[in-house]
Amino acid sequence: MTVSVNEFIPETANTLIEEVMERSGQNLLSCYQCRRCAAGCPVAEETGYVTPDRLIRMIMLGDYENALNNPLVWKCVSCYTCGTRCPNGIHTARITETMKKLAKENHLQPERLKVVNFHGTFINSGIRWGRVNEMEFMGLYELKNTFPDINQFNFKPVIEELKTQARLAKAMLKKKRLHFGFELVKGRREIKKLYKKIKKLRKKL
Amino acid sequence: MEMAYYPGCTLHASSSLYDVQIRLIFEKLGINLKEIDDWNCCGATSAGKVDDFLAVAMPARNIGIAEAAGFSEVMIPCSSCYSRTLVAKHHLIDNPALKEQINEELSGKIQGHIKVSSILEVLLARVASGDIDEITGKKLKGLKPVCYYGCLQTRFPYNVPVPDDVENPQGMETILKVIGVKALDWSYKTDCCGASASINDEDTAMNLMARIMKDAVARGANCMVVTCPMCQLNMDVYQDKFCEAHNIAERLPVFFITELIGLAMDISLSELQVDRHFIDGVALLKGLDPA
Numbered sequence: 001m002t003v004s005v006n007e008f009i010p011e012t013a014n015t016l017i018e019e020v021m022e023r024s025g026q027n028l029l030s031c032y033q034c035r036r037c038a039a040g041c042p043v044a045e046e047t048g049y050v051t052p053d054r055l056i057r058m059i060m061l062g063d064y065e066n067a068l069n070n071p072l073v074w075k076c077v078s079c080y081t082c083g084t085r086c087p088n089g090i091h092t093a094r095i096t097e098t099m100k101k102l103a104k105e106n107h108l109q110p111e112r113l114k115v116v117n118f119h120g121t122f123i124n125s126g127i128r129w130g131r132v133n134e135m136e137f138m139g140l141y142e143l144k145n146t147f148p149d150i151n152q153f154n155f156k157p158v159i160e161e162l163k164t165q166a167r168l169a170k171a172m173l174k175k176k177r178l179h180f181g182f183e184l185v186k187g188r189r190e191i192k193k194l195y196k197k198i199k200k201l202r203k204k205l
Numbered sequence: 206m207e208m209a210y211y212p213g214c215t216l217h218a219s220s221s222l223y224d225v226q227i228r229l230i231f232e233k234l235g236i237n238l239k240e241i242d243d244w245n246c247c248g249a250t251s252a253g254k255v256d257d258f259l260a261v262a263m264p265a266r267n268i269g270i271a272e273a274a275g276f277s278e279v280m281i282p283c284s285s286c287y288s289r290t291l292v293a294k295h296h297l298i299d300n301p302a303l304k305e306q307i308n309e310e311l312s313g314k315i316q317g318h319i320k321v322s323s324i325l326e327v328l329l330a331r332v333a334s335g336d337i338d339e340i341t342g343k344k345l346k347g348l349k350p351v352c353y354y355g356c357l358q359t360r361f362p363y364n365v366p367v368p369d370d371v372e373n374p375q376g377m378e379t380i381l382k383v384i385g386v387k388a389l390d391w392s393y394k395t396d397c398c399g400a401s402a403s404i405n406d407e408d409t410a411m412n413l414m415a416r417i418m419k420d421a422v423a424r425g426a427n428c429m430v431v432t433c434p435m436c437q438l439n440m441d442v443y444q445d446k447f448c449e450a451h452n453i454a455e456r457l458p459v460f461f462i463t464e465l466i467g468l469a470m471d472i473s474l475s476e477l478q479v480d481r482h483f484i485d486g487v488a489l490l491k492g493l494d495p496a
């Protein structure tokens with residue numbers, strides 16, 4: 001395995017670590033690189049060089065670009081194993097979640113667009129109707145996933161994707177696990193209002 | 206007794222069999238579940254990846270409604286909803302300014318004292334009181350399950366009171382023992398099934414699930430028992446797929462703990478809707494010795 005050398009970028013080091021610590025609520029400075037987190041991470045074999053300890057290191061060094069776009073940020077399944085085992089209680093899942101949001105705010109192309117589409121669509125549905133209605137949610141999610149291809153007149157992957165989902169839907173239907181009802185929450189405006197308010201407040205800062 | 210109940214979105218949709226089973230067995234236990242009025246989605250595992258304020262505000266509204274209605278305990282069967290609601294409650298306790306800010310827009314105001322319980326905590330209290338033993342006349346013999354807890358029953362991204370051992374929980378094993386079932390020991394009870402990765406990062410999720418399955422098979426299990434609808438759906442719906450991809454010949458039905466308890470209470474398999482699993486569990490349960 002080739003080990004890449006992390007780059008120290010003094011101009012961004014302070015701002016990056018401060019922002020991540022503040023937003024994730026994790027004290028990254030207490031990390032002493034014992035790598036207990038790396039030993040238990042279930043996706044470690046798929047994230048290559050980047051394990052939780054190394055993500056923390058990248059952030060500390062101010063390596064903005066690599067810290068925002070690396071396999072761990074997009075493959076972390078938020079299982080909280082690293083966080084409960086870390087002798088310093090650092091929850092890397094909260095850090096990867098923060099990096100996802102930072103990437104979006106900085107308009108960076110994510111390594112896994114589907115992950116962004118999934119969580120974004122889920123929350124939009126949840127806020128719009130008050131509850132996530134599985135059929136509507138899955139439809140919108142697939143629309144988002146296939147949109148870039150449709151836009152390029154690239155229909156083959158679109159058809160493949162739709163076929164896979166149709167097979168799943170058919171099997172779900174057979175087991176009576178597909179639900180056609182649509183649920184609406186009367187008080188959904190309360191959350192929408194709160195969200196609007198907080199967004200306004202953030203803009204002022 | 207009355208208890209607030211938060212089913213969450215999946216229990217009103219793809220996992221409605223779990224909702225049915227819960228209502229059936231709780232009725233027999235004499236617990237009157239009251240669904241939180243006009244509850245909303247808790248944000249599940251997505252909110253924390255989209256907006257941290259929403260991750261607290263969404264479950265907060267449900268807490269507020271339940272507290273305003275005078276409940277002292279809410280039971281949440283889905284691990285994700287349970288984890289999100291419990292974490293939100295403690296965020297609000299630790300941050301009174303945030304609580305104030307959220308309360309301004311809520312018609313049901315949050316106090317922050319309601320007990321947020323997983324289904325295991327509620328059932329374990331009924332094991333301790335002897336209630337479950339008393340009404341489960343039938344003891345199930347011939348089941349060799351592994352209990353699968355997944356991530357969110359014992360691991361939380363925030364400082365909350367943890368209900369069971371983090372790495373080796375025993376809640377399900379304790380309950381099953383009362384109905385005559387001895388669960389097998391194994392190493393993957395708190396490993397991750399990938400959750401939503403089964404839809405947005407398929408290969409990763411299939412890898413994770415295959416590892417869990419391999420250990421269950423190696424231990425000689427003939428079924429899996431869960432409490433989380435997300436774990437259930439993943440391990441059940443994708444089982445053929447990940448087993449084929451990872452050369453696993455065996456298949457294991459994935460039961461909700463409520464269907465085994467229900468069966469021990471002499472509720473019929475059809476009432477429990479056991480036929481709604483992808484990997485058939487009806488044959489195994491029908492073949493059990495009623496003792």
Ligand code: SF4
Nearest residue numbers: 031033034035037086
């Ligand atoms: S376990 Fe904690 S202290 Fe050790 S390397 Fe990982 S994050 Fe750092």
Ligand code: SF4
Nearest residue numbers: 041076077079080082
């Ligand atoms: S929370 Fe993420 S980084 Fe931590 S062990 Fe789980 S998958 Fe790995």
